[in-house]
Amino acid sequence: MTRFRRVRLTTLALSVGLAVSILTACSTEQKQGSAKIDTYPVIQPVVTDTLYAKEYVADIQAVQHVEIRSRIEGYMDRIYVDEGAFVRKGQLLFSVNNPAYREELMRATASLKNATAEAKTAEVEVKSVAMLADKKVISAIELEKAQAKLAALRARIEEAQTAQTGARLKLALTQIRAPFAGVVDRIPNKTGSLVEEGILLTTLSDNRQVFAYFNVPEGEYLDFVTTKAALAQSDVSLVLANNRLHTRRGRIEKIDGQIDRNTGNIAFRARFNNPQHVLKHGSSGKVRMNQPVTNALLIPQKAAFELQDKLFVFVVGADNKVRMRSFVPQLRLPQLYVVQSGLSSTDRILYEGIQTVKEGDQIQPQLIPAPQFMAQLAKQ
Secondary structure, three states: OHHHHHHHHHHHHHHHHHHHHHHHHHHHHHHHHHOOOOEEEEEOOEEEEEEEEEEEEEEEEEEEEEEEEOOOOEEEEEEOOOOOOEEOOOOEEEEEEOHHHHHHHHHHHHHHHHHHHHHHHHHHHHHHHHHHHHOOOOOHHHHHHHHHHHHHHHHHHHHHHHHHHHHHHHHHOOEEEOOOOEEEOOOOOOOOOEEOOOOEEEEEEEEEEEEEEEEEEHHHHHHHHHOHHHHHOOEEEEEEOOOOEOOOOEEEEEEOOOOOOOOOEEEEEEEEEOOOOOOOOOOEEEEEEEEEEEEEEEEEHHHOEEEOOEEEEEEEOOOOEEEEEEEEEEEEEOOEEEEEEOOOOOOOEEOOOOOOOOOOOEOEEEEOOHHHHHHHHHHO
16 A cells, blocks of 8 residues: 555656646747847948048158359358248348459449540541541551551450459349248358358248159059049148148149159159148148049948957848858948958848847848948948
8 A cells, every 4th residue: 555655646746747847848938939039220231433542651842942052252241031031032131241242343344434435535536547548648557457446445345344244243142132932941151151152041942832742552553543533533632740631632733754663653743732831841741642442342340340350240141140250351441341352242231239149149130221321421
């Protein structure tokens, strides 16, 4: 009897355990069947032609920049301008004192007056001799001698005039004037200094407009000149040394005639207006130029994440499950990546919520049209 009870109790326990297991399994299945699948926005990469900004180190030079040098030897008599001053064309900058040039001019002037007086006397003599020769009082030879003397004196007048002009030019060299309007640079020699012929007095820069010279690799040069979009966008910007943009845009106006074999680069020249004289000769900066990309595959940067120095996105498969996929970027544009490899234009990419999903999660995708998400990125 005791053995029978034990069997009944064991059978009852097994029945209760089986019932509990069945109820638990049913409850789990009901929970899984009732789990809600979240909706996430997805996009497809955009294929389009676009331009991207590329920066090149530039050497900035004034449109006109010359060295002002003394052409004579003497003492710095007076300085009429200050360093950094803007001067007009023809304005007096320096005067160099050399008394020898003034004395030379005085001698040349005296010689000219003397030759002129002698020539007038000779003219009177020629007239007198000519009258006597007509009356056969003297021979014709005497007339020829008088005329030859007058011709010699007239030649002396021309020689004296040339000497006087030369002396005036030398004296004029003692006053140094501005060859064009511009800004005066440093003045190393002060008043009273001995200046030699050819010594540098200052430099003068007309920086109302400046040139920016920069080098472009051959491949990028070819992309630029062969793409109509780039040629239409030949306006460029100038990034100053403080990383701020120059207020005026420039324009590419010259490209060198040959490529440097040592560097593989070709030189460009852009011109910028500089009405406030902010840019100085010898300044540094970067020219920002638009370069074309044809058939670029674009995805938003916010859809990508970095893992172990690689970029990934979540791609939504046909079963609506997300899977990680790496891609290689070609360029990084504002808010966008240009994809070089790893993705295609038909892929569905998780646009938002990459922090809340994991590999293999199933989602309910909601496709965002390209114009809509591109417009959103443009506002950011």
